[in-house]
Amino acid sequence: MSTLKKECERVLKELYLFSDNIIYFGNRIEDNRLELLEENLAYKFPMDFKYILKKHNGISLMGTEIYGLDVSLKGNSLDKIYEFEHYKVSNKMPKEFLPFSPDGRGNHYCLNLAKIIDGICPVVFWQWDYDYLSFEDVEECNDNFLSWIEEVMIEWILEDYNYDGTDK
Known part of the structure; x- marks a missing residue:
């Protein structure tokens, strides 16, 4: 098993610790x-x-979501979100940004597909209501998708909750 697959499995193993x-x-x-x-x-x-997406077509943990890709998801499918954020809003994302997780306020965590190196790319945080002078000004928040899952989905949840969802 490649190093990347091992890292993916390690992160998934931690997600599996959370209660159904x-x-x-x-x-x-x-x-x-x-x-x-x-x-x-x-x-x-x-x-x-x-x-990760091939193993689990969408993941949701206490309000933090990774979009899936399926017609049954309708407007919440990865392809439909991409279409909406790039063609149907006033502050359009650059084409190389793939929105994969909403923050609940209209903003999105996105993969910066233009910066893929050796099969990995950074995650950026797109604010829908901010007028960027340059797309280079968009905040790069994580080096890659796995580090985003570890920080945003796992660490941030575990700051306040246990794996079973009870308060700390």
């Missing part, structure tokens, strides 16, 4: 829909993102 009452894991993706979306957007997705 507070975490949702989508079903496995067994078709080529991620590859078709890559082709449609003309960007390759990072390997850690694809690995």
Whole structure:
């Protein structure tokens, strides 16, 4: 097993510690829909993102969500969110940003697909109501998707809650 797959499995193993009452894991993706979306957007997705999404088509932990990709998700599917944030809002995201997690206030954590190096790319935080002078001004918050999961989904939740969802 490659180092990246081991790292993905390590992060998933920690997510599996959370009670089923507070975490949702989508079903496995067994078709080529991620590859078709890559082709449609003309960007390759990072390997850690694809690995996690193929194992679990969407994850939600106490309000922190990673979008899945499926017609049944309707407007909350990764492809529909991309379309909305790039073509239907007044403050459009740059095409290389793939929004994968909302913050609940209209902002999104996004993969910066233009900066993929060795199959990994940074995560940026896009504020819908901020007028960026340059897209280089968008905050880069994590080096990669796995570090985002570790910080935002795991560490931030565990600051206030236990794995079973009870208060600390």
